Amino acid sequence: MDPYRNPFAPGAGSRPPELAGRDDILSEARIACGRAVRSRNARSMMLLGLRGTGKTVLLSEIAKIADSEGLIVSKIEAPEGENLPRLIYPEMKKVLRSLSGTEAAKHIANRGLRGLRNFAAIFKIEIAGIEVGVEPEPGLADSGDLQHDIPALFEMIGKAAQAAGRGWILLIDEVQYLSEKDLSALIVAIHRMSQDGLPVVMIGAGLPQVARLAGEAKSYAERLFQYPEVDALDPAAAAIAIENPIKEEGAKIAPGALDTIVAKTQGYPFFIQEWASAAWNTAEGPEISVADVDISYAATISSLDQGFFRVRIDRLTKAEVQFVKAMSDLGDGPYAMADIATSMDRTQKSLGPTRAKVISKGMIYSTDHGYLDFTVPLFADFMRRQR
Ligand SMILES: Nc1ncnc2c1ncn2[C@@H]1O[C@H](COP(=O)(O)OP(=O)(O)O)[C@@H](O)[C@H]1O
Ligand SMILES: [Mg+2]
Known part of the structure; x- marks a missing residue:
């Protein structure tokens, strides 16, 4: 069918034509935003899930909701090896600048901007251009201890926003x-906001190990955040994700064809978008048939293999590839470290550094029970196809 009218959206962060199965998370987020602007205690959230399940598109959707609820929105992505002060500085500056334009918030926002200048100096953040009319304010966000300075600046932002x-x-x-x-x-910082009833909410998204990382960083993080799981879609939601956009374009999909995509993708959003898109392009129309779906399967897999799966493995060294290959050779996860070591004819200890590297690259994670698994759904299948 007409590729120009293909509604599907394969690709990281691409907004799907139908954001299926996420109503609960979106409504929780809306409530948190609505409570925050009323200075009611709002629960921050960490969206947890494997790659390609739809965390990034959820964050974008939550940004829209937050905006419509009257919140100022900042969105950052933590790249490997970048530090928080540098990431968050421009956002805090934008927010304080914009709040300083409101009469009631001006005084406190300007104090915040002075604190921000201290912060930039002490964390050696390069500032483009000359700051006019911003006098330093000793003692505000200039300790050099992030756990002190970030909360201090959040407090300024929270108070200014409240005003x-x-x-x-x-x-x-x-x-x-x-x-x-x-x-x-x-x-x-978020803990402080919640204690002081200031209208600041954080919504994070990341791989499943984030819950543990947060708990290790601060034990009370467990209670501070909600941790909704962004998982594969259930069959009903998966069917909606495929069928609604097709109907919306005035086309149809045969029931058997729909069932095949739902079953074989196991409800994984990245897979659904890729396959539904390929099936659309293959079909003569106006109905996507079982044959169209079958024929487009090979193209779908090859596209995923060259894109979604490939980019993950391209970031690994040879030794690291050997490690994940040994995992996939054992079948589907989760995997016991002892089994991986045995199959590689190595000791667990000698593999420790490789394991740590592959985890830090976000390719595998350690599950709740101390096993390892891939952060990319269906990755073991991909590895086995590479033989
Ligand atoms: N709820 C959903 N329903 C249908 N497709 C979705 C849904 N969420 C995400 N997708 C699709 O899945 C793919 C991956 O989404 P993305 O947000 O990049 O995942 P993640 O950030 O978790 O890796 C994109 O092609 C997106 O359009
Ligand atoms: Mg993402």
Whole structure:
């Protein structure tokens, strides 16, 4: 059918035509935002899930909701090896600048901007251009201890937002890449906001290990956040994700064809978008048939293999690839470290550094029970196809 009218959206962070099965998470987020602007205690959230399950698109959707609820929205993505002060500085500056334009918030926002200048100096953040009319204010956000300075600045933002009748939402993607120090500072700051009833909410998204990382950083993080799981879609939601966009374009899909995609994708959103898109392009129309779906399967897999799966493995060294290959050779996860070591004819201890590297690259994670598993759904299948 007409590729120009293909509604599907394969690709990281691409907004799906139908955001299926996430109503509960979205409504929790809306409530948190609505409570925050009313200076009611709002629960921050960490969205947890494997790659390709739809965390990034959820954050974007929550950004829209927050905006419509009257919050100022900041969105950052934690890349590997970048530090929090540098990531968050421009966002805090934007928020304080915008709040300083409101008469009722001006005084406190300007204090915040002075604190921010101290913060930039002490954390050696380069500032483009000359800051006009911002006098330093000793003692505000200039301790050099992130766990002290970030909460101090959040407090300024929270108070200014409150005075302006607004709120602030900080959306952070790929939270697993934050260092323990950075994550601690954020948790302390959010804790302070919640204790002081200030209108600041944080919604993070990351791989499943984030719950444990947060708990290790600060034990009270467990109670401070909600941890909704962003998992594969259940069969009903998966069917909606496929069928609604097709109907919306005035086309149809045969029931058997729909069932096949739902079953074989196991409800994984990245897979659904890729396959539904390929099936649409294959079909003569106006109905996507079982044959169309069958024929487009090979193209779907090859596209995923060259994109979604490939980019993950391209980041590994040879030794690290050997490690994940040994995992996939054992079948589907989770995997016991002892089994991996045995199959590689190595000791667990000697594999420790490799294991740690592959975890830090976000390719595998340690499950609640101390086993290892891939952070990318269906990755073991991909590895076995590479033989
Ligand atoms: N609820 C959903 N229903 C249908 N498709 C979705 C849904 N959530 C995400 N997708 C699709 O899945 C793919 C991966 O989404 P993304 O947000 O990048 O995942 P993640 O950030 O978890 O890796 C995108 O193609 C997106 O359009
Ligand atoms: Mg993402």
